[in-house]
Structures are given as C-alpha cells and as structure tokens.
Amino acid sequence: MSPDDKRSSVEKYRLKQQIQHLKNKSSFNQSTSLVTLYIPPGTQLSDIANLLREEYGTAANIKDKNTGKAVQAAIQSILGRLKLLHNTENGLVIFCGQTEDGMEFHAIKPPEPVTIKQYVCDNIFHTEHLEDMLEEKDAYGLVVIDRGGATFAVVRGNHLEIVHDKDSFVPSKHRQGGQSAQRFERGLELMANEWFNRMAELANKIFLETHPVKGIIVGGPAMGKEQFVNSLRLDYRIKKMIIGTEDVGYTGIQGIKELLEKAAPKLQELRYIEEKKLVQEFLTHLAKDDGKATYGEKEVKEALLAAAADVVLVSEAVDHYEVTVECQACGHSFKETVKASEIIEYEIKLKERKCPKCGEQRLEIVEKIDLVEQLDEMAQQTGARVEIISTDHDEGKMLMDAFGGIAAILRYDFRG
Ligand SMILES: [Zn+2]
Incomplete structure (x- = not known):
C-alpha cells in the first residue's frame, strides 16, 4: 500500500459518513427544494453563479410558492458562499437546502474528478455520483474459454471492458468423411492444445502488459478452463493471480457476464481480505503475548x-x-x-x-x-x-x- 492509499482509508471513511448524513435528510415539507450541484474540474465558479442566478429566476415560476421560496433560499445560500470557495482539481460537489432538521450546506472536494455538470432540485440530496467514487477501483481480469472461443475482459468497479473476443480455429467434433476416427480425434486434440497455448500467451500479454490486474477469474464450460489454467505456456505470475474458476454455461460476452455474476461474491471477499489479515495479525500478536x-x-x-x-x-x-x-x-x-x-x-x-x-x-x-x-x-x-x-x-x-x-x-x- 502506498502512503496515499493509507491516507485515503480515513478520507474515504469520512466521505462515507458525510454521504450517510446527507442520505438521511429529506426536505422540510417533502418539497423539491434540496439542491445538488456537481461541478466538474476546470469550470469557472462565476459560470456556476450565472447558472444559479438563472435557476433563481426560474424558481419564481414554481407553482407551489413555498417550494419556490425554499429553492430560492437554497440558491441564495450557495451564491453567498460561492465567493469563498474555489474549484479543485477534482471539481466540487455542493449540497444545500432546508431539511426537516434545519439548513444544510456542504461543499465537498470529491476523491475523483467529477465527470458531470449537474444541477438538481429534489426532496432528497443526490449523492449517487459521490458514492460511485468510493467504490472499489481495483481491476480484475475475467477469462471465459473453451475449445470454441475465448473472451478476455477487465472489470473495474461497475465498469466492464471486453479486451478480446476470439473464435477458435479448432473444428467442432463432427468428423468429416474420409478420415479415420482415431486420426481425426488426435488431430483435434493437437489443435485444441495449440489453441489453449495461444490463448495462454495472449493472457500473459493482456494481464501482464496491456491491462494489468490484481486477480483473474477463469470461467468456461467443463474442461476448457482447466486446460487453459494448466497450460504450460501460462506465465507463473498469471497462474498466481488466478483467484478462482467457475463453471459457466456460455462463452463469449454472454459468458463473461455470467462469470461476473458468479464471481461477484469472490471479488467482494477480496476487498475484505486485507482487512481480515490486519485483524488476524493483531490477534496473533495478542495470542503470543509478545507486547505487539x-x-x-x-x-x-x-x-x-x-x-x-x-x-x-x-x-x-x-x-x-x-x-x-x-x-x-x-x-x-x-x-x-x-x-x-x-x-x-x-x-x-x-x-x-x-x-x-x-x-x-x-x-x-x-x-x-x-x-x-x-x-x-x-x-x-x-x-x-x-x-x-x-x-x-x-x-x-x-x-x-x-x-x-x-x-x-x-x-x-x-x-x-
Ligand atoms: Zn461548576
């Protein structure tokens, strides 16, 4: 873990708490008067001020006069404080409005760049984009493989990227006329072997060079995945990264999606492994009574x-x-x-x-x-x-x- 990662454990926890606080709030009379404002990096806050002034004018037309006034009060409150704020390298997120428990104003420096420009008035605060930023961002490799084809993908948080989707050159097991059954079978086995070796080499290239990952999960129908995992051409570093294999009924992108579903608990578990190890280390010292x-x-x-x-x-x-x-x-x-x-x-x-x-x-x-x-x-x-x-x-x-x-x-x- 880098020092930055260590630091972010607490920062993420702080942000999580703040989000929880905001999520528990609703507007004082269920009116749509709570303002959520996502400001991307590089945006001039003077432009945001202009946008808010426009919204202030629009709010005067809201049918329910109380709601209109509440929206205007929130906007005014943001405008008053905007001069004291400055945009950050990750942008800025502002929550403001009259809740059941009083006025709330939060200006948050997000842990990752804001990618949307958004102004919302609702009876709740919209924390979803911030929550997304707190999600696990480690990358994991997914491989679905059998004799008929291979698909490589990388999953990062909620994002799935198909890196490679390839049909194999191994003919299906329908024997063509003229060949002896035995010879055909042997030829088929050689071709399959070559196929798995080539895919092992491709996996080395993808997961060691172009798309580095923290762990790999291999799926496939029956034997295919075993043959791939046991391929002698698969780099020992890749073999160490394989954290599980799953039976998957499909190949191709459909197979990747099925694999992802089956692997989800395992990925969740991985996030906790580091935490569990730390507690176990503490317990070990305690049991040894070595004063540590x-x-x-x-x-x-x-x-x-x-x-x-x-x-x-x-x-x-x-x-x-x-x-x-x-x-x-x-x-x-x-x-x-x-x-x-x-x-x-x-x-x-x-x-x-x-x-x-x-x-x-x-x-x-x-x-x-x-x-x-x-x-x-x-x-x-x-x-x-x-x-x-x-x-x-x-x-x-x-x-x-x-x-x-x-x-x-x-x-x-x-x-x-
Ligand atoms: Zn006293």
Missing part, C-alpha cells in the same frame, strides 16, 4: 503517543465524539466519550446534569472531537496509519464485539 498488540481507546492512544503503534485498527462501527464539557458557573471542565448516534440525547441530558464540582446546572459542550479523525492525526505524527475495518466480515465483527472496535499492531513492546 493492544486494544481499547486509552491503550491505543498511549501507544500512539509513545510512537509505538504501527497500524491502528478502527471499526467502522466505532463512531465516537470526545466531548469537552465546561461548567459555565465555576469553569470546571472534563472530557467524555459519546457515541455519534447518541450525541443529541447526550446534549439534552447534559442540560439537566449538575456540575460535579459546584453543583450548578450550567454544563456546556465547548469542544467536540471526532475520535477517528483524532486517531488519524496522532498516527500521522509518528508515521503510523489508521485502517478503518468494516463489520461485514467475522474479523471485523470480532474487532468490534471483543475489543471495542479500537486496536493497534505495535512496532515494539513498550510496556516496559
């Missing part, structure tokens, strides 16, 4: 401060704020950890709580720190990295249930 594993928020932070942590594992399910509460009467302050989902309830209850020092009911939150962000900042200072671990697999669930969702693999035993 620790868990719990306090312990992991200590390890980070001691520059002893190498990889910090944080469960996606750990979503905490560390709040600093201050008494407005005596100035006494203390810190508490609150689940993000319970923060509103916490704030309400805080108003009824008494200051542990002076007993007054004047406690207020003066600072709210996001735990994941905080760990990430601490990690960066000592060259450690934070990996967000999904709860979609057993190791991820274990990290959450057995270790509270925060653990670290250490560089050395610092217990002293």
Whole structure:
C-alpha cells in the first residue's frame, strides 16, 4: 500500500459518513427544494453563479410558492458562499437546502474528478455520483474459454471492458468423411492444445502488459478452463493471480457476464481480505503475548503517543465524539466519550446534569472531537496509519464485539 492509499482509508471513511448524513435528510415539507450541484474540474465558479442566478429566476415560476421560496433560499445560500470557495482539481460537489432538521450546506472536494455538470432540485440530496467514487477501483481480469472461443475482459468497479473476443480455429467434433476416427480425434486434440497455448500467451500479454490486474477469474464450460489454467505456456505470475474458476454455461460476452455474476461474491471477499489479515495479525500478536498488540481507546492512544503503534485498527462501527464539557458557573471542565448516534440525547441530558464540582446546572459542550479523525492525526505524527475495518466480515465483527472496535499492531513492546 502506498502512503496515499493509507491516507485515503480515513478520507474515504469520512466521505462515507458525510454521504450517510446527507442520505438521511429529506426536505422540510417533502418539497423539491434540496439542491445538488456537481461541478466538474476546470469550470469557472462565476459560470456556476450565472447558472444559479438563472435557476433563481426560474424558481419564481414554481407553482407551489413555498417550494419556490425554499429553492430560492437554497440558491441564495450557495451564491453567498460561492465567493469563498474555489474549484479543485477534482471539481466540487455542493449540497444545500432546508431539511426537516434545519439548513444544510456542504461543499465537498470529491476523491475523483467529477465527470458531470449537474444541477438538481429534489426532496432528497443526490449523492449517487459521490458514492460511485468510493467504490472499489481495483481491476480484475475475467477469462471465459473453451475449445470454441475465448473472451478476455477487465472489470473495474461497475465498469466492464471486453479486451478480446476470439473464435477458435479448432473444428467442432463432427468428423468429416474420409478420415479415420482415431486420426481425426488426435488431430483435434493437437489443435485444441495449440489453441489453449495461444490463448495462454495472449493472457500473459493482456494481464501482464496491456491491462494489468490484481486477480483473474477463469470461467468456461467443463474442461476448457482447466486446460487453459494448466497450460504450460501460462506465465507463473498469471497462474498466481488466478483467484478462482467457475463453471459457466456460455462463452463469449454472454459468458463473461455470467462469470461476473458468479464471481461477484469472490471479488467482494477480496476487498475484505486485507482487512481480515490486519485483524488476524493483531490477534496473533495478542495470542503470543509478545507486547505487539493492544486494544481499547486509552491503550491505543498511549501507544500512539509513545510512537509505538504501527497500524491502528478502527471499526467502522466505532463512531465516537470526545466531548469537552465546561461548567459555565465555576469553569470546571472534563472530557467524555459519546457515541455519534447518541450525541443529541447526550446534549439534552447534559442540560439537566449538575456540575460535579459546584453543583450548578450550567454544563456546556465547548469542544467536540471526532475520535477517528483524532486517531488519524496522532498516527500521522509518528508515521503510523489508521485502517478503518468494516463489520461485514467475522474479523471485523470480532474487532468490534471483543475489543471495542479500537486496536493497534505495535512496532515494539513498550510496556516496559
Ligand atoms: Zn461548576
């Protein structure tokens, strides 16, 4: 993993959270007044301002006057802030409008270039394009092969590219007149063998040179795929990349589509393999008791401060704020950890709580720190990295249930 990849684990997690937040919002009276704005890189924001002014005028014609006003309010709010923003190398995505829970304004720098210019008013925010950017972008090779033909494809996220689609030169098994059955069969076998060898060489060229991939899945009816996989001409690096074979009833593009469907769970699994390995590494150190594993928020932070942590594992399910509460009467302050989902309830209850020092009911939150962000900042200072671990697999669930969702693999035993 490159340092950029390490960094993006947290950034992607942040963006995922922000998207989740936006997806839970709907307009305050189900009116179509929430504005979504996708701005491609290179677009002048002054042009966007012009577009918004036009839309502002159009909104005056909306039949439902309340909706019209709400749209205008959102547009005005964007226009007011547009001067403070600048377009980025990946473009800009803006969400703005009056929701059931109040006014929302988000200007997001997307992780990948925005490819559409879009202005939408709806009763929800449109986060789909941003969500697409978060999808797995590793490339995998797909091969469907039998005696009759071979098709090579590369799948990347939702995108499928057919690289090569070739009919074979091996005649079908209908014997032509005049030849002995035995001779015909032998000739057929030789030709088939040559066919699979040639396709093995083509696979070497495609997946090692022109279309490098992370893994390859081979499909085909019955024997064909085995003959291909076992071909002596198939490069050992390609053989190592083959992560599975599947029975597929068709060949050609139809076969690739069938293979893709069958391979989908395997590809999903691959995304999790790295995460699972990390949790397993942590568990191994813990079992060996070699001092190279620790868990719990306090312990992991200590390890980070001691520059002893190498990889910090944080469960996606750990979503905490560390709040600093201050008494407005005596100035006494203390810190508490609150689940993000319970923060509103916490704030309400805080108003009824008494200051542990002076007993007054004047406690207020003066600072709210996001735990994941905080760990990430601490990690960066000592060259450690934070990996967000999904709860979609057993190791991820274990990290959450057995270790509270925060653990670290250490560089050395610092217990002293
Ligand atoms: Zn007090």
